[in-house]
Amino acid sequence: MKDLALRALDAVTRSGVTYADVRAIDTRDREVTTKNGKAGHVSSSESQGIGIRVLAFGCWGFAATSDVSRQGIEAAAALAIEIARAGTAAKKHDVVLAPEEKYEATWVSPCAIDPFTVPVDRNLATLLAIDGELRRDPAISLAEASMHFTRERQVFASTIGSLIDQTRTTSGAGFSALCYKNNEIQKRSYPNSFGGQFQLKGYELIDELDLASHAPRIADEAIALHSADQCPEGTFDLIVDSSQLGLQIHESIGHPIELDRVLGTEANYAGMSFLTLDQLRRLRYGSDIVNVVCDARLEHGPGLGTFAFDDEGVPAQQTDIIRAGEFTGYMTSRETAAAVGEVRSNGCMRADGWARLPLIRMTNVSLKPGKQSLDEVFGADHAIYMETNRSWSIDDKRYNFQFGCEIAWEMRGGKRVRMLKNPSYSGISMEFWNACAAIAGSEHWTLWGVPNCGKGQPEQVMGTGHGASPSRFHNIKIGGAYAG
Amino acid sequence: MPVDAVSVQDQVVRAARAQGVDEVEAILSTSNQALTRFANNAIHQNVAELSSQLSVRARIEGRTARASTNRLDPAGIREVVEQAIAITRLTEPDEESLPMAEPAEYRTVDRWSGPTAYITPHERASTVARAIAAVESAGQVAAGIYSTDDTEYTLLNSRGVHAHYCETMARFSITAMATGSSGWAKASDYSHWDIEPLELALSALSKARQSSAPRELPAGRYTVILEPAAVLDLVGQMFGDFSATAISDGRSFLNDRIGKKIFGTNITVHDDAWHPLQSGAPFDGEGVPRQRLTLVENGVVRDIAYCRQAAAKAGVMPTGHGFPLPNEFGEAPANIVIAGGDSSVEKMIASTERGILVTRLWYIREVDPYEKIFTGMTRDGTFLVEGGQVTAGVRNFRFNQGLMEMLSNVEALGPAVRASGEETFDMVVPAMLIRDFNFTEVTRF
Numbered sequence: 001m002k003d004l005a006l007r008a009l010d011a012v013t014r015s016g017v018t019y020a021d022v023r024a025i026d027t028r029d030r031e032v033t034t035k036n037g038k039a040g041h042v043s044s045s046e047s048q049g050i051g052i053r054v055l056a057f058g059c060w061g062f063a064a065t066s067d068v069s070r071q072g073i074e075a076a077a078a079l080a081i082e083i084a085r086a087g088t089a090a091k092k093h094d095v096v097l098a099p100e101e102k103y104e105a106t107w108v109s110p111c112a113i114d115p116f117t118v119p120v121d122r123n124l125a126t127l128l129a130i131d132g133e134l135r136r137d138p139a140i141s142l143a144e145a146s147m148h149f150t151r152e153r154q155v156f157a158s159t160i161g162s163l164i165d166q167t168r169t170t171s172g173a174g175f176s177a178l179c180y181k182n183n184e185i186q187k188r189s190y191p192n193s194f195g196g197q198f199q200l201k202g203y204e205l206i207d208e209l210d211l212a213s214h215a216p217r218i219a220d221e222a223i224a225l226h227s228a229d230q231c232p233e234g235t236f237d238l239i240v241d242s243s244q245l246g247l248q249i250h251e252s253i254g255h256p257i258e259l260d261r262v263l264g265t266e267a268n269y270a271g272m273s274f275l276t277l278d279q280l281r282r283l284r285y286g287s288d289i290v291n292v293v294c295d296a297r298l299e300h301g302p303g304l305g306t307f308a309f310d311d312e313g314v315p316a317q318q319t320d321i322i323r324a325g326e327f328t329g330y331m332t333s334r335e336t337a338a339a340v341g342e343v344r345s346n347g348c349m350r351a352d353g354w355a356r357l358p359l360i361r362m363t364n365v366s367l368k369p370g371k372q373s374l375d376e377v378f379g380a381d382h383a384i385y386m387e388t389n390r391s392w393s394i395d396d397k398r399y400n401f402q403f404g405c406e407i408a409w410e411m412r413g414g415k416r417v418r419m420l421k422n423p424s425y426s427g428i429s430m431e432f433w434n435a436c437a438a439i440a441g442s443e444h445w446t447l448w449g450v451p452n453c454g455k456g457q458p459e460q461v462m463g464t465g466h467g468a469s470p471s472r473f474h475n476i477k478i479g480g481a482y483a484g
Numbered sequence: 485m486p487v488d489a490v491s492v493q494d495q496v497v498r499a500a501r502a503q504g505v506d507e508v509e510a511i512l513s514t515s516n517q518a519l520t521r522f523a524n525n526a527i528h529q530n531v532a533e534l535s536s537q538l539s540v541r542a543r544i545e546g547r548t549a550r551a552s553t554n555r556l557d558p559a560g561i562r563e564v565v566e567q568a569i570a571i572t573r574l575t576e577p578d579e580e581s582l583p584m585a586e587p588a589e590y591r592t593v594d595r596w597s598g599p600t601a602y603i604t605p606h607e608r609a610s611t612v613a614r615a616i617a618a619v620e621s622a623g624q625v626a627a628g629i630y631s632t633d634d635t636e637y638t639l640l641n642s643r644g645v646h647a648h649y650c651e652t653m654a655r656f657s658i659t660a661m662a663t664g665s666s667g668w669a670k671a672s673d674y675s676h677w678d679i680e681p682l683e684l685a686l687s688a689l690s691k692a693r694q695s696s697a698p699r700e701l702p703a704g705r706y707t708v709i710l711e712p713a714a715v716l717d718l719v720g721q722m723f724g725d726f727s728a729t730a731i732s733d734g735r736s737f738l739n740d741r742i743g744k745k746i747f748g749t750n751i752t753v754h755d756d757a758w759h760p761l762q763s764g765a766p767f768d769g770e771g772v773p774r775q776r777l778t779l780v781e782n783g784v785v786r787d788i789a790y791c792r793q794a795a796a797k798a799g800v801m802p803t804g805h806g807f808p809l810p811n812e813f814g815e816a817p818a819n820i821v822i823a824g825g826d827s828s829v830e831k832m833i834a835s836t837e838r839g840i841l842v843t844r845l846w847y848i849r850e851v852d853p854y855e856k857i858f859t860g861m862t863r864d865g866t867f868l869v870e871g872g873q874v875t876a877g878v879r880n881f882r883f884n885q886g887l888m889e890m891l892s893n894v895e896a897l898g899p900a901v902r903a904s905g906e907e908t909f910d911m912v913v914p915a916m917l918i919r920d921f922n923f924t925e926v927t928r929f
Contacts (some may be wrong), residue, residue, distance in 0.1 A: 033812055036733075039575045040812040044567055045552035049535065062531040066554040076534070079605075083518075083530045086605035090613040092526040120549075121574040128576070141734030144812065180734030185853040265523040267627035268659040268668075269906060271846075271863075274928070355533040391849040393882075395861045400882055400927035402859050404851055422852065426882070426925060457629045458519055458531070481851045481859060481884050484705065484922040 001026060002165065004050060004068055005157040011077035012054050013159055017084075019055040019097060021158035021312060024068075025354035032120060033146040034127040037135065040144070042120060049354035052080045058094030059087030064355040097334040098344050100314055102161040107308035110298070111169040111202035115149035118203050123147050126206065127175075133215035134177045139223045145175035146195060147206065148451075152353075154311075162313040170304060170463065171205040172198030172451060175215065177222040186225035186421065188218045188406055192243045193389050198449030198463060200302040221407055224419060231408055231423035233479030237383035237437070238425055239472045244405055245367065246448035246466035247389050252429035253285075253292055254365040254464065256398040257321055258348075258455075259330040261360075263339060270455050271396025274429065275327065280340060283327040286433035289370055292322040294331055296347060296363035301447040303465020305350075305363030312358055314347035321365065325434070333360050352460035359456050364447065366467030370439025375414060377438045377472050383411045384478055386423045391481075394429075402426040404481055424481035432473060440469035487514055487536055487556055489638035489648070495558060496540055497642055499565035505572075507543040507584055508565070509641040509770075511808065512536070516601070519631035520608040525620045527612060530605065540568040541809060543584060546577035548810050582792050585770045587644040593758060593766055597675040600652040601634040608632065611656075615685035619660045622689045628658035632676060639771045649765035655904065656681045659864055660688035664929070665698055665877050667691025668844050668864035670713060672904040674763060691843060691865035695877025699868065700926055703881065707839035708921040709832045709869065712903035712913050714842045714862075720820065720908035721848060722856055722887050726755075726779050726787075727805075728794035729814025737856045737888075738785055747783040747891035750825065754778055755789070755805070755817035761902040761912045762819045769808035777803060779817060783892070791815035824914035825897030832896055832917040834872045840881070840921075841867040841874060848907045856887040860907075861927065881923035893919045 005024040012020040027047045033040035050073065051064040061084025065076040127145040134143035149171050156164040174196015176189040191197045191209060199205050240248065256273040260266055275283070286292075293300075296307055296316035307316055312334055319329045330340055331348035349358040370377075378385070391404035408423035409416040427435075447467040454461055489512045500508040514536045521529040538561060539552040551568035553560050608630045619626035636650040654676035659668045668691065669684040710718070722737070730736035755777040757766045766774050770792055777787040790798060791806025791814045805815040833841060843865030851857040862880045869875070898915035 035812045038578050039547075039549075039810070041810050042549040042571055042575045043551065043810070044549075044571055045539075046564075047537075047552075047554050049554065059527065060530060062529070063534075064532070065534045066536055067534060072534075079532055083532060083605045086520070086609035087527040087530050089606070089609035090522060090525070090527045090616050092524065119574055120571045124574070124576060178733070178735055180739060180854070183740065183854060185735065185737075187853075263524070264625065264627060264661075265528055267523055267625075267661060267666075268521075268629060268657055355535060357529055357531050391851050391859065393847040393849045393859045393861065395880060395882070395927045395929075396846055396863050397927075397929055399929070400861070400925060402882060402884075402925075404849075404859075424851065428928065457521055457529075458517065458533075458631070480924050481857070483924050484884065 001153065001155045002163065005155040008050050008052055008073045008077060009157045011074050012052055012080060015081050017054045017056040017081065019159050021053050021156060022050060023311060023354060024050045024155045025152060027150065027152045027353060028116065030116065030149045032123040032127065033144065034124065034131050035144050036142065037131055039124055051354045052076050053357060054080045054084050055095055056081055056084040057088050059084045059091055060095060061087065062357045095335055098337040100160065100334060103309065103313060104163045105308060106165040108167045109169055109200050113203035115171050115203040130175050130212050130215050133212055134175065134219045137219060137223060139179050139181060140177045140219050141180045142178035146173065148172045156313055158313050164309045164313060166308055168200060168307060169202055170198060171201050171203060172196055172449065173206050173209055173211060175211060177219040179222045179226065181226060184226055186222050188222040189388055190214045190218045192448065193406065195451060198304055198451045200304060200306045225407060225421045228419040228421040231420040231479050233483055235475050236478050237380045237472060237474055238476040238478060239378060239383050239385040239411065239470060241387040241470050242446045242468040243448050244386060244389050245468035245471055247392055248403065249365055249367055249466045249468060250450055250464060251392060251394045252398060252401055252432065253321065254362040257330045258360045259332045259336045259339065262330065263336060269457050274397045274399050277340065279327055281326065281328060284325055284434060285322045285327040285430050286325045287436045288325045289439055290322050290325050290433050290436050291368040292365065293368060294319045294321050294363055294365045300364050301467065303364035303447050304449040304451060304463030305465040310347040310349045311351045312349045314345045317347045319346045331360050350462055352462055356460045359460060361455065361462045362464040364465030364467065369442035369445045369469050372438040372440055374440050374444055374470065377440045377470050378411060378414045380472060381413060383472065384423065385409045385411050399428050401429060402481060422482060425476050425478045426480045427477055435473045435475060436471060437474045438472040440471065444469040487512060489640065492538060492561060493640040495561045496565055499562045500542060500569065503566060503569045505542050505544055505569050507642055509541040509584055511539040512638045514636045516634040519629055520612050521629050522612050522616060523627035525616050525626055527609060538564060540564050542568045542572040544572050546579060546581045547572050547575045548581060549575050550810065580793055580797065582796060584641045584643050585645050585772055585792065588773050590647060590766050590773050591758065595651045595674040595763055597652045600632055600654050600676045603632050603676060611681050615658055615681045618682060618685045619689050624689050624692055625661045626658060630681065631655045637765060641771065645771035647767045647771040651763060653763060654679055656684055658685050658688045660692040662692040662696055665692050665695040666864045667695065670904045672910055694874060695865055695867060698877035698879045700879045703923045703925050705920045705922055707836055707919050709829060709836065709839060709841045710916050710918060711829060711843050712901050712915050713905045714845045715913045715916050716903040716911050717845045717848055717905040717907035718858060719887065720911055721858055723820055724816045726789055727814055727816050728788055728790045728798060735853065737854050742785050744785060745783045746785060746888045747780060748894050749782045750894055750897060751780055751783050751891050752823040753780040754821045755819050756821045757819040759819065759821050759912055763910065764818055768804045768806045770806050772802050772804040772806060774804035777817060789815040789817050820911040822900060822913045824900035827896035828898045829915045832915065833869050833874060836869045836872060839869045840878065841869050851884060857884060859884045879929060880927050882925040883922055884924045885922045890918055890921065895919055
């Protein structure tokens with residue numbers, strides 16, 4: 001693959017570009033699912049290709065191909081340059097990149113058990129055992145369980161002389177139980193909705209999750225929700241579990257701090273951001289106990305946003321995003337760093353495979369653990385506690401959000417007094433974070449994986465990481481999804 | 485990168501037989517996609533992608549699994565077949581698994597344009613430059629995309645199915661931004677000649693101009709005029725439930741509602757792969773020809789889609805809407821056509837004493853799967869209508885709206901047009917005038 005990357009780089013540099021980088025990628029993927037006692041989707045895939053990004057005539061050009069023959073690479077290189085030249089038809093200024101060092105490195109993510117050495121029949125046996133637990137009560141009309149494994153090797157080569165070989169292995173698994181009866185659908189999922197938990201790990205993640213032991217409780221809750229009370233509408237203290245808080249971070253902090261979005265380059269699709277440049281180091285984004293980092297380093301944990309170098313050859317870094325409530329940083333790229341007075345990118349450019357251009361993407365955007373015990377977080381006189389996301393929506397500048405969860409409980413003095421169905425809460429991003437009253441400590445902190453973050457045109461799907469622990473928020477609007 | 489599908493299939497069948505397997509399916513797809521993206525009145529991302537993929541499914545004694553690759557040399561083809569067979573042998577047998585589909589006749593559709601397939605980066609860039617110039621000359625800022633795709637899809641199996649489809653698709657989308665307001669327009673067609681980027685740019689900048697200094701109105705129930713893209717992105721969310729498998733799973737809102745009137749009498753919906761404004765292959769993921777379905781007739785739920793397995797279970801004929809196997813979802817309609825009416829957006833505005841005109845909806849997510857309540861936001865052109873006229877732009881609303889209630893409150897329909905949004909696939913839908921639409925919150929812009 002190194003030869004392939006260098007051959008492609010040579011093909012574009014011969015044409016006299018200002019800058020170029022090439023990513024040669026080999027991806028392997030396995031997905032195994034079960035549904036109601038049967039094998040569902042059992043598939044494997046592999047994909048190889050090369051993406052060539054050039055800066056010429058002051059404009060970017062990008063061409064990608066799965067034809068990695070000499071002829072195919074030459075054609076893609078020529079097309080990338082032709083595309084850059086075409087960009088001059090609507091150019092305002094030449095693209096300028098922040099300086100970066102040259103790196104030669106090889107990095108392989110930690111993986112204790114190679115998931116591709118575990119046979120499919122063992123995957124299925126594990127999932128079918130979970131399925132059996134979920135369907136003990138015939139009231140469960142749909143039981144689904146899944147595993148997903150990906151390995152991507154990428155060789156990055158650039159005209160500044162970098163040659164970086166990275167291999168990342170990710171794993172994910174989860175299950176759900178759906179109960180339809182009396183004109184109502186209720187569903188519970190574990191350990192998270194929409195596929196479960198995903199991390200930068202091998203098959204050891206599946207063992208750690210201990211999925212089957214949680215299946216009976218999840219099935220019972222899906223059934224019990226049918227006889228639970230409707231979540232009330234009003235203003236309450238809200239406690240959210242760490243998986244839901246991970247998605248809250250993703251939507252109301254992670255996306256707004258993407259500097260390309262702030263600068264308008266996502267305006268037509270993903271939208272813009274309320275975090276305009278004048279807010280940096282001025283906005284009270286959260287209460288004093290709120291500290292958020294964007295951290296791609298392995299020290300942060302095995303997140304879907306963990307790597308050694310981003311997709312334009314910049315080393316993984318930690319950036320303070322919110323420090324004691326103050327907004328302190330954006331996610332940047334080599335092209336955008338100067339817009340916020342930085343001399344260097346903080347390494348957030350990521351691409352969805354060989355066929356896509358790197359964009360500013362979340363790495364691991366995490367709420368740092370707090371100092372409260374779990375009893376203190378849950379210790380409010382009266383609160384609503386919500387678990388596991390069911391729906392999520394936020395406006396295109398990331399002010400107004402609404403989240404629905406699968407299940408909730410009314411809490412009094414730290415005790416669960418009744419189960420509530422169809423819970424939801426809504427608010428304005430910075431008002432919500434300023435209402436943060438308690439954050440549980442590091443022993444309750446989990447680095448969650450969001451495997452399906454969409455952005456860009458053509459759309460790219462990216463895995464991001466979000467660490468969080470259960471937290472309490474004061475006076476939050478609850479129940480709006482069923483209002484009116 | 486020309487690929488001979490028949491030659492690939494021969495290699496697939498030979499490789500499978502060498503492993504002692506007779507029943508095998510190959511899906512070969514090739515794609516040439518290009519997209520010119522602009523923002524801040526300049527082209528900033530400009531990309532092209534050439535790719536091919538071979539996906540092979542084996543079936544052995546009731547077991548089935550799939551393996552895919554984009555290595556189309558003889559070794560790559562042989563290895564993907566071996567991989568498909570290896571994982572198939574490790575799966576569990578399914579007593580409801582059916583032999584692969586039999587050959588069928590396909591009614592052809594012509595949705596491929598040579599000029600669109602061979603458009604150059606310079607042609608796209610020139611078109612974009614003209615659209616930007618129009619917006620910039622109005623003192624506004626443009627962002628958007630102009631994309632062209634050329635795709636070819638061939639499905640073959642060892643029983644003799646040979647289904648082939650090729651299509652081009654052009655898309656132009658533009659957001660025009662003024663101080664404190666924005667406007668949006670988008671169109672798609674298999675031929676780029678039938679898209680008018682400059683007209684779309686003028687429409688977007690006009691909306692941005694008209695919605696300047698937006699007023700904040702309280703949340704509540706309003707009469708709304710949803711333009712076709714807004715109808716598409718909201719109503720389009722429900723069609724995955726018109727599925728026999730979804731109903732059997734208990735995840736469809738149509739459980740216990742087939743044959744019942746759940747929408748207004750003026751709502752009729754077909755699934756029609758041959759509609760002149762539609763796109764997509766006239767066969768499904770197993771090679772079964774698509775049938776025209778009447779999903780809703782005068783508000784009553786009529787037909788649902790059946791894949792082969794669901795059809796066999798129900799004792800009916802498959803409708804040609806199955807996804808490639810193996811999958812958990814079964815089937816879904818793919819070519820939605822909602823019947824239009826004799827009104828228009830202009831007539832709807834003229835007939836509205838007080839209401840909200842909505843250009844586009846955003847970030848739509850399901851709140852309640854059985855009541856089919858969805859939440860989302862308005863975006864890029866939301867207006868107050870008073871006394872039959874657009875009088876002001878308004879701050880964007882959050883809605884929480886049940887689709888059964890909404891489609892029972894439709895008071896007028898415009899002509900059905902091909903609409904393109906960002907939340908679901910393109911469909912043929914009309915603009916709608918709807919009473920009592922449920923806006924629950926207002927945002928800050």
